[in-house]
Amino acid sequence: MHTTTRSGIRIRTATPDDGDTVVELASLVDLHLPTEAVPTALAPMRFALTATDDGPLSHQDNHFLIAEDNDGFPVGSIVCGPPNWIARPGRASGLVRRRLLRRISTVHILAVRPEHRRRGVARDLLQQAEETFRGAGYAALTLRHDRELTAFYRQLGYTSVNRLSLMLPPQELFTLNDRPWKHAFKVLSADASVITVQGLPTITGVLPT
Ligand SMILES: CC(C)(COP(=O)(O)OP(=O)(O)OC[C@H]1O[C@@H](n2cnc3c(N)ncnc32)[C@H](O)[C@@H]1OP(=O)(O)O)[C@@H](O)C(=O)NCCC(=O)NCCS
Numbered sequence: 001m002h003t004t005t006r007s008g009i010r011i012r013t014a015t016p017d018d019g020d021t022v023v024e025l026a027s028l029v030d031l032h033l034p035t036e037a038v039p040t041a042l043a044p045m046r047f048a049l050t051a052t053d054d055g056p057l058s059h060q061d062n063h064f065l066i067a068e069d070n071d072g073f074p075v076g077s078i079v080c081g082p083p084n085w086i087a088r089p090g091r092a093s094g095l096v097r098r099r100l101l102r103r104i105s106t107v108h109i110l111a112v113r114p115e116h117r118r119r120g121v122a123r124d125l126l127q128q129a130e131e132t133f134r135g136a137g138y139a140a141l142t143l144r145h146d147r148e149l150t151a152f153y154r155q156l157g158y159t160s161v162n163r164l165s166l167m168l169p170p171q172e173l174f175t176l177n178d179r180p181w182k183h184a185f186k187v188l189s190a191d192a193s194v195i196t197v198q199g200l201p202t203i204t205g206v207l208p209t
Helices: 016-026 035-049 094-101 121-135 147-155
Strands: 002-004 010-013 063-068 074-081 104-112 140-145 159-161 163-168 172-177 182-187 193-197 200-204
Touching (some): 016 035, 016 074, 016 104, 063 121, 121 140, 147 159, 163 182
Parallel strands (some): 104 140, 163 200
Antiparallel strands (some): 063 074, 140 182, 159 182
């Protein structure tokens, strides 16, 4: 899949050969990890890139896009996949977890090379990913970000919060605080919405009651 954006940047889905590119671009994000821990933290992305699938996302539960300039040089990337908390013990039962995987996804990486910033590349990558997840019936996209990027994500239609909050059936309030990160989310489908619960903007309708 290829799309040329208004900025003349071409966006395509990544292939298994893009492992080094994706890892290099992902390394532009401050993961709040010691330098030596970064390759291990990014290794699952390489592995996820080897998955083949003809589903709506590029790689099974993960979606990888690369932005290239006119010469085919990769200038930015977005990596989306299941939120890490879904797999944490005690967070969700197996059945709920499987259903959540089809309804909620996280932007793990959004990165643009410094010399290509402020030209709308990140906006285009994010909007294109949102369109794919919307078309695939996802309820919401979430992500973690540094405090300095609150205005950036707000501008792109995200609600930025200190604590991520979701109402899961039957009536369970799931909240997540991950300091020093902030969380942000965008609702993508008409059957999901945001309500205030215990003072927190809370995503509801992710799973049917
Ligand atoms: C954050 C990042 C992805 C933005 O990429 P970009 O291509 O420069 O962003 P865009 O040009 O699409 O910006 C979209 C809008 O946000 C604004 N914006 C961009 N970076 C911003 C920032 N750091 N703070 C506030 N607003 C910002 C832009 O001005 C633009 O608004 P406009 O359309 O009114 O001009 C890029 O700076 C980056 O790769 N940073 C390092 C990695 C990182 O921190 N990623 C986020 C991880 S959660």
